[in-house]
Amino acid sequence: MVMTDGVHGPVLGPVEMLVVNVVLITICFFLLCRPTHSAKREILILTSITAAAAASRILLEPFPNVQPLTVMCLVMGASLGARRGMAFAVMATMISNAVLSHGWWTLFQATGWAGVAFAGSRLNLVMQNEVAMKRLIITAIFASVLFDWWVSLSIYTVGMTIGEFGIYLLNGLPFDALHAIASIASAVWIAPWLANLLHEETAELAEPIASGESDVITA
Amino acid sequence: MKRILVALCLLSCILLPTSVADEQSTDYWEVDLDNGYISTKPLIVDSQVIVRTSGFWTGEDRPHVYAFDLYSGQENWRFKNAASTNHDMSPLMHVEAGNGTCGNWSEMIVIGWTDGKVTALDIEDGSLIWSAQTEVVTWGITGAMALDGDDIVVPTRQGLSRYCLSDGTENLRIDLPQLGWRNGVTVTGDSYLIGNEEGVVNIVSKSGDVTNISIGDGMIRHAPIQTDAGIITHLQKDTGSEIYLNEQLLSEEGYSPAIPYKLDNDIFFATSEHVIWWKCDSNCTFQGKTDFHANGEITIQPNQNSTSIWYPRNTPEGGWATGLPGQELEMYTTSHDTYTTAGAGFGESGEMAFGNDAGVLMVVLDSTDHALIIDGKEEFESDSEESSFQVGPEHIVLVALVIGMVVFRSRKDSAMVAKLGVLLVLVISIIALPSISEVWSKEVNELSDSPGDWDDDWPEEWKDTQVVVFELPSGEVVIGGLEGHENVEQLTDSAAIQLGITIEKQTYSIGDMIVSFNGEELDGWEFTIDGERSQLGISASEVSEASVVRWSPA
Numbered sequence: 079m080v081m082t083d084g085v086h087g088p089v090l091g092p093v094e095m096l097v098v099n100v101v102l103i104t105i106c107f108f109l110l111c112r113p114t115h116s117a118k119r120e121i122l123i124l125t126s127i128t129a130a131a132a133a134s135r136i137l138l139e140p141f142p143n144v145q146p147l148t149v150m151c152l153v154m155g156a157s158l159g160a161r162r163g164m165a166f167a168v169m170a171t172m173i174s175n176a177v178l179s180h181g182w183w184t185l186f187q188a189t190g191w192a193g194v195a196f197a198g199s200r201l202n203l204v205m206q207n208e209v210a211m212k213r214l215i216i217t218a219i220f221a222s223v224l225f226d227w228w229v230s231l232s233i234y235t236v237g238m239t240i241g242e243f244g245i246y247l248l249n250g251l252p253f254d255a256l257h258a259i260a261s262i263a264s265a266v267w268i269a270p271w272l273a274n275l276l277h278e279e280t281a282e283l284a285e286p287i288a289s290g291e292s293d294v295i296t297a
Numbered sequence: 298m299k300r301i302l303v304a305l306c307l308l309s310c311i312l313l314p315t316s317v318a319d320e321q322s323t324d325y326w327e328v329d330l331d332n333g334y335i336s337t338k339p340l341i342v343d344s345q346v347i348v349r350t351s352g353f354w355t356g357e358d359r360p361h362v363y364a365f366d367l368y369s370g371q372e373n374w375r376f377k378n379a380a381s382t383n384h385d386m387s388p389l390m391h392v393e394a395g396n397g398t399c400g401n402w403s404e405m406i407v408i409g410w411t412d413g414k415v416t417a418l419d420i421e422d423g424s425l426i427w428s429a430q431t432e433v434v435t436w437g438i439t440g441a442m443a444l445d446g447d448d449i450v451v452p453t454r455q456g457l458s459r460y461c462l463s464d465g466t467e468n469l470r471i472d473l474p475q476l477g478w479r480n481g482v483t484v485t486g487d488s489y490l491i492g493n494e495e496g497v498v499n500i501v502s503k504s505g506d507v508t509n510i511s512i513g514d515g516m517i518r519h520a521p522i523q524t525d526a527g528i529i530t531h532l533q534k535d536t537g538s539e540i541y542l543n544e545q546l547l548s549e550e551g552y553s554p555a556i557p558y559k560l561d562n563d564i565f566f567a568t569s570e571h572v573i574w575w576k577c578d579s580n581c582t583f584q585g586k587t588d589f590h591a592n593g594e595i596t597i598q599p600n601q602n603s604t605s606i607w608y609p610r611n612t613p614e615g616g617w618a619t620g621l622p623g624q625e626l627e628m629y630t631t632s633h634d635t636y637t638t639a640g641a642g643f644g645e646s647g648e649m650a651f652g653n654d655a656g657v658l659m660v661v662l663d664s665t666d667h668a669l670i671i672d673g674k675e676e677f678e679s680d681s682e683e684s685s686f687q688v689g690p691e692h693i694v695l696v697a698l699v700i701g702m703v704v705f706r707s708r709k710d711s712a713m714v715a716k717l718g719v720l721l722v723l724v725i726s727i728i729a730l731p732s733i734s735e736v737w738s739k740e741v742n743e744l745s746d747s748p749g750d751w752d753d754d755w756p757e758e759w760k761d762t763q764v765v766v767f768e769l770p771s772g773e774v775v776i777g778g779l780e781g782h783e784n785v786e787q788l789t790d791s792a793a794i795q796l797g798i799t800i801e802k803q804t805y806s807i808g809d810m811i812v813s814f815n816g817e818e819l820d821g822w823e824f825t826i827d828g829e830r831s832q833l834g835i836s837a838s839e840v841s842e843a844s845v846v847r848w849s850p851a
Contacts, residue, residue, distance in 0.1 A: 141727050179359060179379060242830065248741045252734045256726050263723045266716050 098185050102168055105192075109165035120162075123279050127154070127272075128166050132173035139178060143257040147171075148225060149218050149264035150272060151191045153209070155198030157276040163195030186232040190225045197221060207277030209269050218261035226254045326370035327633070327659045333360055335652025337388045338594050339660075340406075341644035342420065345373060347406055348642075348650070348658050351385040360385040362408055364423060367648060368662065374423030380412040386479060386638075388594070390442045390449065391420070392462060397447020400463030402426070407449055407462075413437030415451050415458075417465060427465030431458050434476060441481030441520050441556075443489075445503075452482040452491050452520075457501060471501050478803065479556070481520025492517025496532055512541050519556040522564060524577035531557050531566055535799040538568055542581050548573075552790065553802070553809060555608070558595040565606055565622065567591035572608050574622035585623015593638025598649070609637040613783075613837075615653055617641050633657040636836065691728050698724065750828035750845040761843045765792035768849040770817055774798070785824055785846055786835040792846075809836055814848065821851035 131150050138144045147170055155163030171188040172180075203214045227247060234243055333350025340347045349362045360381045364373040378385075387409035394404040404420045413433040417426040431437060431453040440452035448468065451458045455476055459469035475493035483490040489501045496515045500508045515532035522529040527543040531554040538554040540547040551570030558565045563584070566573040572591060574584035591608040598605040598619070608618045608626075615634030618626035629641075629651075637653035644650075649661040698721045705713040752775075755764065759777030765788055767774045776796055782788035786809060793800050793814070801813040811822050823830065825847045826840060840846060 142730060144723070144727065181379075245741060249738050252730060252737050256730055259719075259723050259726050263719045266719050 095181070098182070099172075102172055102185065102188050105188075106165050106168050109161045109168075120280075123276075124158075124162060124166060127276075128169045128173065131166070131170040132177075135170070135174040136177050141260075143226070143253045144260040145222070145225075145257055146260065146264040146268055147174075147191060148194055148222050148257070148261050149214070149269055151195040152198035152201075152203055152214060152217060152221060153269050153272045153276070155195035156201070156204040157273055158280065160196050160199035163199055164192040167191035167195045183229060183232040186229045190228040193228070194221045194225055204273045204277075207274045209265075209273050211265065211269075214265045214269055215262055218265050219258045222257040222261045223254045226250060226257055324663045325659070325661050327657055328365065328370055328372075330361070330363060330652075330656045330658055333656055334654045335639045335656060335658065336386045336593070336654075338596055338640035339642040339650035339652050339658060340389050340391055341367060341642050341648050341650055342391050344368065345420070346642070346650050346658065346660055347389055347391075347420075348652055349385060349389055349408065350656060360410075362389065362406065362418070362423070363658075364406075364420070365658070365660075367644065367660065370660065376408075376416070376418055376423050376425075378410050378412065378414065378416075380414075381410050384411045384436055384439060387438045388441045390444070392417075392444065392449070395447065395462070397462065399447060399461035399466060399468070402447075402463040405462075407442060409438030409440075409442055409451055411436045411439060413453070415442075415449075415460065415465070417462070429458070429460055429465045429467060432456070436478075439479050440477060440491075440518075441479075443482050443484045443520070445484045445489075450482050450484060450489055452477060452480045457482055457489060457491055469503075469505060471505060471507060473499055473507070475499075478516070479518040481556070483520040483523055485523050490521040490523065490528060492519070492521050492530060498528055498530060510544060512544060513539060513546075515539065518554070522557060522559045524559070524562065524564070524581070525579055526577045526581050529557070529559075529564055529575075529577065529581070531555075535801055536794075540566060540573070540575070542577070547575065547581055548583065553592045553611075555591045556594050558597065558606070560597055560604065560606070565595050565608075567595060567608050569611075572618070572622040572626070585621065587620070587622045587624065587626055589618055589626060591618070594640030596640030596642070598641070598643045607641045609640055609653070611636050611638055611836075617651065631659055633659065691724065694724055695721065695728075750825065750847055763788055763840060763842065764845045765789060766845065766847040767792075767796070767798060767814055768847065769798075769814060770819070770850075780842060782840060784836055785826065785838040785840060788840055788844070788846055789824075789835065789848065809834070811835065811848075819850045822848055823851045824848050 131147055135145065135147050138146065147167075150170075151163060151167045154166045158166070168188045168191075171184060171191055175184045175187070197217065201213065201217055203210055203217060230243075230247055230250065233246065330348070330350050335348060336351040337349055344367045346365045346367050347362065348365075350360050359377055359379050362376045364375070365371065366373055390407040392402070392405045392407055395402060403426070405417045405426055406420050407415065407417045409415055413431040415429045415431065415438065417428070418424065419426055431451060432455060434454045437454055438451060439454075442452065443450045445459070447462050448459045449462055451460065456470065456472040458467055460467055473491070473493065475495045475497055477491065477493040480492050487503060489503070491499050491501065493499070494516045496512045496517060498510045498512060498517065498521050500510070510528065512530050513532050513534075515534040515538070517530050518533055519531060530541045531550075532539045532541060533554050537552050538550045540550060550566065550573060551568035553569045555567035562576050562578050564575045564577055566575070567589065569590050569592060570588065571586040572589045573586040575581050576584050589608060590610055590612050592611040593609045596607045598607060605619045606621060610616050610618060613635060615637045616628050616630040617637065618628055620626040631651060633653065633655040635653055635655045639652045642650035647663060651659045698717050702714050702717045702721070705717065750766075751760075755775065755777060762777055763779035763782055764775065764777040765779065774796055776792045779788060779791060782791055789811070790800065798814050799816065800811055801816070802809045803812050812818055814822065824835070826838060826844055828845070828847075
């Protein structure tokens, strides 16, 4: 049962909340269920960075719309690929929203950041461990604003005119700008470190695993 | 991998500290509770201030209950109810540690929520001691609970429930036919009194038998008051309000009555027009009234030799008045004044705690400092946000960044200079955002003020006056030539009175909302100002001297 409306759209009843959770977790499952050479290690890496990203979001909550997660999604998508990057985005959103507040908007935030991660995987933002900084910054600016507008759709309800929604988006432009500036800062400060870290960790995973017989030289 | 784990641990450690009040001086602190209106009185219990928020209806936040250290403003704990429906106006209930037939209990805060939950929290750390669920009919609990020995009596949306304080076991449940709103419960020697939206006082015996008194055509939105003379109620009506002794009308009063307060035999009332004083011994006698606009909680401040009565002012000017009805009131104002329904909270040693729709908790530790009690529009001495520059953490960060840039510049490390420069821009943006956002929002709102709603068939003399249109099912009714009204609520009330249209309202944390015109609820009513929907409630939506307000079915 939809109980009431707020700026982030309807507050969901228990059944609807369950549906949202099941959808998001199912998305994560299918994104992550592909077998890998070293599943345990990869899961540990992904989990650690996801937890760190969620924690950073909670930490920065007092600063309106300062969201390093946007750039992290771009880098994760660029470094680990679309599936892992999108899974990272959905999980980080769900975990952080468990503290910040979970609801209808989580669906939009999770899909928004998953879209950002997907974009990151397709735009050649990271080559080996080198970040294409100029391209990343431009992408981050666009991604930040588009993400905000996408999440704003969560407040769009029946009876709201396009004009009213436009006014809502216009009111939010200073916040969009701040998101973009914060993303530039994140790109400059976090992206190279994160890309390098992921490169090191995933490079180890990619090393060939010895198999078959080998000659043994004995003295 | 190690680096990731280390970074994660560090981040987790940083997350542990929570919000700290903005200290202003040793005698005053304040803290902005970002997630909601303060609609009920903050409690001062020993060395803690406990306050609840009722939700702003904006952002992701939901109502909380917070506990702060009385002297430092440091947050001790917080409790969030994510399922609350944002109208949490049931006053917090402090319960001393004790024991009874159903067990022992520690000192606790009991909270009634709009999702029907009752939660008992340990006062020391906010941990949940027990929880119970009551019915929800759009809303759950909105009225004042009451203690009855080792039980707590909870007024629910459509009845009342009684719980053992030790473990929350329900030992009495009464379902009633009428819906209640802010329907506080009163405990008498042998029964519980509870009002409702149909003007009926239900008298529930402690064994569960129900009788009732029909007071009148209106709503009882407070705990009925038991006096030697009988039961006192302040009935909210479409045309104002009425004070009753049992079924006997004592007086007709203004709109939107406040929650009356009984102090011995003195009973204090308030409306949008007056604060009123009656004394009820074996009979009730009128003592006096003074012009004032109060719709929320009336509270008392115990002093050494006397008691002061406080009234929150529910107008854009806000603030609190103190004094006796019939006499001149003294205003107590702050820099955060706005619509206010929360009563002022008082401590045993003269401490005072204030909160209002701005969501800022303000605590004054020394109320004997008379310089803080002031007339008119002055502000707390300690709220010197415009009087002088104060160095804050953000300024230190800015200076550190600039120094860092200079140092790296001297080392010809242009990459680091650029990185610090980006951080500098970010910090400046964060600092400037509130001001920029406010100015921007005004500009945007001006953009949207254009449509207009003038009808050329209306009389010319209505031009540049205030006009109200009611699109009733029976046809459109219009009145113009009105003037001097500041917001949609005032203008609508005035127009309705002149046209003989009855209005039914409900009071929420964001102000009053119109439920029906001439008894027609339909699917709700919405209004436009000069052809455009307002983002605000009827009391917060300002009108100009040439505004057209149009009411139409949703």
